[in-house]
Amino acid sequence: AQSVTQLGSHVSVSEGALVLLRCNYSSSVPPYLFWYVQYPNKGLQLLLKYTSAATLVKGINGFEAEFKKSETSFHLTKPSAHMSDAAEYFCAVSEGNDMRFGAGTRLTVKP
């Protein structure tokens, strides 16, 4: 069965600092992996996705994630945080017709 675990329900960084949001997955088949962002009172928006091509995936707003099969991880990073990055981030895995989401990580950016 597919599942994801996001380590850390809350992450706080200073503006300009590195953002690292952790995601580990469990899947019985090669998975497709996604990161979504949710701004307050909005629906989820796709940041990036891994679909078995390049292991380093670049997304919108300067985010990127690296698929590491040996570590079953798909951590999200951004070199320099901006105030507008404050939001909730969800990692998701898809093996087939549905998608399973992690519990989310709330990112706070301090000035």
Next chain:
Amino acid sequence: GAGVSQSPSNKVTEKGKDVELRCDPISGHTALYWYRQSLGQGLEFLIYFQGNSAPDKSGLPSDRFSAERTGGSVSTLTIQRTQQEDSAVYLCASSITSGKGYEQYFGPGTRLTVT
């Protein structure tokens, strides 16, 4: 183009009443999903529809929850005899088809409060 829309945006209801939540997917999208987002719980899969196939109801938490999709487009999620633990944001998403790798496009959600 138009995205996924949901109505109402907010719903307050008394315990024991029935509620209907509506989702209008992106035109041409054959797959439609419902999720429940509770505070600190992430997204809980409820049900998904793919074209005219029988829906996957494996995530529905109880028989008080049901959903239908008419004409392969608009979907309604119905919660009967609401309970306080049903309070959450209900999110709808659609994708061009089901299958891994296809992006889901989300609506803004309906915030349900059961008093």
